[in-house]
Amino acid sequence: MSSKEHTVTSDELDVNGHTNPGLPEHKPRLTDTYPEIERRFERQVAGWFVLSMLGTVLFIVSFIAIEPGESYDLMRLSNTLLGLGATLALLGIGVGAIVWAKNLMNDHEVTESRHDIHGSEEDRAIAVEIIKQAKEESGIARRPLIRNTLIAALALAPLPAVIVFRELGPLPGDKLFNTLWDQGVRLAIDTGGIPENPRLLRAEDVTIGSVVHVIPENIHDGDHALDEKAKAAVLLMKIDPDELNEDPERADWSYDGIVAYSKICTHVGCPVALYEHQTHHLLCPCHQSTFDVTDHCKVIFGPAKRPLPQLPITVDSEGYLVAQSDFPDPVGPTFWEINTR
Amino acid sequence: MSTTTPEPTTAVGKAADWADTRMGASKLVREFGRKIFPSHWSFMLGEVSLYSFIIVVLTGTYLTFFFYPAMGELHYDGPYVPLQGVEMSQAYQSTLYISFELRGGLLIRQMHHWGALLFVAAVSIHMLRVFFTGAFRRPRELNWLVGVGLLALSWAAGFTGYSLPDDLLSGNGLRIIDGIIKAIPLVGTYISFFLFGGEFPGIDIISRLYTLHIMIIPAAIIALIAIHLIFVVVHKHTQWPQAGNTERNVVGEPVLPTFAAKGGGFFFLVFALIAGLSAFFQINPVWNYGPYDPSPVSAGTQPDWYIGWADGILRIAPGWMEFYIFGWPISMNILVAVIIMVGVLVGMAVWPFFEAWVAKDNREHHVLDRPRNAPTRTAVGVAFVVWYLVMWAGASGDLIAVFFHMSLNDMIYIFRFLFFFGPIIAYIVTKRICLGLQRKDREVALHGRETGRILRLPHGEFIEVHEPLDPHSAWRLVAFDSPEYVPAQADENGKISTAEKWRGRFSKFFFEDRVAPLSKAELEAAHAHNEGHGHHLDSEGNDQDGQGRPLPH
Numbered sequence: 001m002s003s004k005e006h007t008v009t010s011d012e013l014d015v016n017g018h019t020n021p022g023l024p025e026h027k028p029r030l031t032d033t034y035p036e037i038e039r040r041f042e043r044q045v046a047g048w049f050v051l052s053m054l055g056t057v058l059f060i061v062s063f064i065a066i067e068p069g070e071s072y073d074l075m076r077l078s079n080t081l082l083g084l085g086a087t088l089a090l091l092g093i094g095v096g097a098i099v100w101a102k103n104l105m106n107d108h109e110v111t112e113s114r115h116d117i118h119g120s121e122e123d124r125a126i127a128v129e130i131i132k133q134a135k136e137e138s139g140i141a142r143r144p145l146i147r148n149t150l151i152a153a154l155a156l157a158p159l160p161a162v163i164v165f166r167e168l169g170p171l172p173g174d175k176l177f178n179t180l181w182d183q184g185v186r187l188a189i190d191t192g193g194i195p196e197n198p199r200l201l202r203a204e205d206v207t208i209g210s211v212v213h214v215i216p217e218n219i220h221d222g223d224h225a226l227d228e229k230a231k232a233a234v235l236l237m238k239i240d241p242d243e244l245n246e247d248p249e250r251a252d253w254s255y256d257g258i259v260a261y262s263k264i265c266t267h268v269g270c271p272v273a274l275y276e277h278q279t280h281h282l283l284c285p286c287h288q289s290t291f292d293v294t295d296h297c298k299v300i301f302g303p304a305k306r307p308l309p310q311l312p313i314t315v316d317s318e319g320y321l322v323a324q325s326d327f328p329d330p331v332g333p334t335f336w337e338i339n340t341r
Numbered sequence: 342m343s344t345t346t347p348e349p350t351t352a353v354g355k356a357a358d359w360a361d362t363r364m365g366a367s368k369l370v371r372e373f374g375r376k377i378f379p380s381h382w383s384f385m386l387g388e389v390s391l392y393s394f395i396i397v398v399l400t401g402t403y404l405t406f407f408f409y410p411a412m413g414e415l416h417y418d419g420p421y422v423p424l425q426g427v428e429m430s431q432a433y434q435s436t437l438y439i440s441f442e443l444r445g446g447l448l449i450r451q452m453h454h455w456g457a458l459l460f461v462a463a464v465s466i467h468m469l470r471v472f473f474t475g476a477f478r479r480p481r482e483l484n485w486l487v488g489v490g491l492l493a494l495s496w497a498a499g500f501t502g503y504s505l506p507d508d509l510l511s512g513n514g515l516r517i518i519d520g521i522i523k524a525i526p527l528v529g530t531y532i533s534f535f536l537f538g539g540e541f542p543g544i545d546i547i548s549r550l551y552t553l554h555i556m557i558i559p560a561a562i563i564a565l566i567a568i569h570l571i572f573v574v575v576h577k578h579t580q581w582p583q584a585g586n587t588e589r590n591v592v593g594e595p596v597l598p599t600f601a602a603k604g605g606g607f608f609f610l611v612f613a614l615i616a617g618l619s620a621f622f623q624i625n626p627v628w629n630y631g632p633y634d635p636s637p638v639s640a641g642t643q644p645d646w647y648i649g650w651a652d653g654i655l656r657i658a659p660g661w662m663e664f665y666i667f668g669w670p671i672s673m674n675i676l677v678a679v680i681i682m683v684g685v686l687v688g689m690a691v692w693p694f695f696e697a698w699v700a701k702d703n704r705e706h707h708v709l710d711r712p713r714n715a716p717t718r719t720a721v722g723v724a725f726v727v728w729y730l731v732m733w734a735g736a737s738g739d740l741i742a743v744f745f746h747m748s749l750n751d752m753i754y755i756f757r758f759l760f761f762f763g764p765i766i767a768y769i770v771t772k773r774i775c776l777g778l779q780r781k782d783r784e785v786a787l788h789g790r791e792t793g794r795i796l797r798l799p800h801g802e803f804i805e806v807h808e809p810l811d812p813h814s815a816w817r818l819v820a821f822d823s824p825e826y827v828p829a830q831a832d833e834n835g836k837i838s839t840a841e842k843w844r845g846r847f848s849k850f851f852f853e854d855r856v857a858p859l860s861k862a863e864l865e866a867a868h869a870h871n872e873g874h875g876h877h878l879d880s881e882g883n884d885q886d887g888q889g890r891p892l893p894h
Binding site for chain 1: 375376377419420421427428440441442443444445446447448451480513516517519520521523524525526527528529530531533534535536537538539540541542543544545575576577584585587588589590591592593594595598599602603605606607608609610611612613616617619620621631632633634635636637638639640641642652655656657658659660661662663665668669670672674675705707738739749750753812813816819820821822823858859860861862864
């Protein structure tokens with residue numbers, strides 16, 4: 001080790017005029033001084049390694065003994081025992097090795113000198129020479145025609161690699177402006193997922209103060225039902241008509257106090273699922289945008305800007321709630337082309 | 342092949358000879374076997390990052406054998422009763438299979454998730470350590486940049502993996518990402534359609550994230566880790582300021598055997614920690630959330646911790662930040678999250694060069710700064726940490742409001758206030774604390790340690806006995822780098838450039854408030870002064886003068 005000791009000149013060690021006193025004297029540990037303590041640590045380290053072996057055995061036994069698929073409780077038990085076995089197997093090795101290193105291995109601090117990161121003057125000169133030689137042998141400096149066309153070719157060559165990504169998806173087109181809602185499309189109850197036979201909704205089924213999660217009855221008509229549901233999900237609420245503060249232009253968009261609004265937040269698209277009965281506020285659980293249902297779902301708090309789009313509804317001749325048209329305004333998060341139609 | 346070494350006779354000797362004549366193993370052992378690594382707990386943070394990444398790669402590889410990254414719909418018929426008959430994607434179904442039916446599957450899945458959380462946390466804290474100790478300074482600026490890249494990749498790795506099970510919670514997370522992408526001016530809608538293969542959610546996103554998650558991102562992380570470690574070898578490790586440590590040496594433990602035993606043991610400890618967490622603490626129970634469905638959402642949901650600050654910004658930013666120019670939307674209420682995240686990464690990347698420019702400091706630094714000895718840097722760092730934590734806590738604003746029975750709206754107002762003023766307060770307080778600690782160091786170096794022992798002198802005066810420091814303890818209190826305010830300098834034409842004026846302003850900001858380190862003369866004067874009064878005690882508590890003679894009473 002002493003061969004690695006760097007002989008430092010004192011001015012290298014000086015900082016702010018103070019002289020570095022050098023490493024403090026090494027203090028022997030108990031294990032260095034007392035053989036019986038050394039033997040105790042030796043046994044302790046071996047003990048940790050034995051614990052590790054027991055952990056491995058526990059893992060293997062639990063793995064063979066417990067079939068987790070039988071029940072939820074067995075799954076949890078299997079996880080706990082396998083995890084405990086793995087933890088002990090790993091912990092034993094880890095603690096054993098560290099106790100060994102800290103108490104039984106040499107703990108004298110060793111000094112190594114740092115060297116310049118840059119090459120020597122000779123290295124640099126040779127490197128420059130090699131580059132010069134390469135430049136000379138290739139003639140890249142003397143033949144600008146080759147050099148410049150090469151640069152242009154290399155600059156253009158990656159373009160195909162970019163252009164192939166055009167195939168990642170279709171262009172947006174008018175998809176973000178249209179949903180499955182249309183004139184006469186009946187409102188069905190959203191029972192979760194994509195129901196085989198959507199249950200339809202009559203106006204008299206909706207009582208004051210109730211809130212119904214709704215999807216269009218023709219949810220299976222699109223290419224992907226989930227894509228359609230992601231745009232068409234609607235919240236239906238019935239509010240005492242006296243409490244509704246309706247714009248005269250939109251007075252016929254509701255039916256007997258029943259109003260329908262897009263459930264997709266105009267902020268970043270979470271479902272606005274929390275309805276406060278007392279205040280008639282809709283709250284987005286993701287980012288707490290708050291919409292006032294009595295005032296055409298205008299934003300009254302939080303990060304959203306646009307009101308939730310309203311779905312104009314009425315009842316058909318059989319008494320079912322139906323849409324009058326698609327949403328007049330685009331649903332979901334704001335996007336660049338939102339005002340283009 | 343001719344060799345001058347004697348023929349090996351033992352089995353080990355033969356094996357070593359075999360390896361050496363094929364790989365040059367002896368050169369490797371010679372080069373690295375006694376390489377010195379300084380020992381300090383704060384240097385283990387980078388090790389935790391590396392080890393947790395290895396564990397995540399091991400557990401993740403196992404998961405790929407059983408996970409189906411596909412969005413085809415099927416009806417669940419596995420053992421978990423509440424979901425039987427429910428329509429779900431193959432990705433979600435195979436996650437349930439791993440969790441319920443595969444022996445050890447849930448353990449591996451939970452270890453992968455806990456390991457990933459620990460990985461991002463360890464990388465973050467490791468970078469804070471590097472920042473606060475100035476370890477990013479020359480010659481390590483490039484390695485700091487590699488670290489910034491690794492931090493960004495760790496977020497990407499975490500988020501792409503988080504979304505794979507296609508459960509309700511992660512699906513809503515993806516939908517938020519879609520909303521953020523759509524807010525990007527001009528190209529947002531197109532990027533969204535290209536990423537999802539059409540409209541959200543589509544049927545492509547899981548397999549695309551899977552490719553990123555198991556190949557592109559880990560490959561990039563492994564490449565950067567390799568560069569990171571090569572740089573550590575080239576630069577050798579930094580060390581704390583203490584007696585014996587200089588800019589020209591490195592003091593510590595040799596790789597073989599001590600550092601290897603400690604580091605190897607520590608790998609197993611990190612592994613054991615992750616296994617223990619996975620055995621006893623449930624993480625991401627996707628069976629409780631159900632398969633992804635665009636309509637329902639659960640209240641009080643939280644993203645994984647490292648996404649929290651982005652989610653918090655989305656909650657804190659008010660809606661009026663969205664505005665329209667000739668009908669074209671600029672959704673600053675959403676884009677601000679992207680701008681802050683990118684801005685933070687860019688800010689981290691330029692910091693080493695910025696600080697070197699301000700301080701006109703182009704020297705190599707291998708001895709670390711104690712954070713107090715770089716008060717402005719430390720204060721800026723703490724201000725950033727506070728700012729980050731405000732945004733991060735913002736993602737839990739609803740839970741905090743419920744817990745403290747507060748109005749949710751008031752909670753958001755508080756976060757909006759703290760977003761701006763939290764960092765300013767933190768900056769001022771931290772800088773004062775650093776300067777105060779520096780003054781205390783100065784005091785201790787000058788007059789010694791307060792022993793708490795009160796002595797009554799013969800003429801009735803009470804004094805507290807100060808015990809002078811031994812030179813080894815005193816060293817780190819007096820020997821530290823302390824740049825001074827350098828006003829803007831004129832160039833050779835006598836002109837002060839605009840850039841130089843700015844440098845001068847920043848220099849004033851950084852170094853105007855400064856506690857100068859003790860000079861040798863001050864220290865000697867103080868010792869002479871102390872000797873004059875002679876109020877030192879020897880180890881038995883006898884009053885002594887400076888020469889160790891009992892004082893005349």
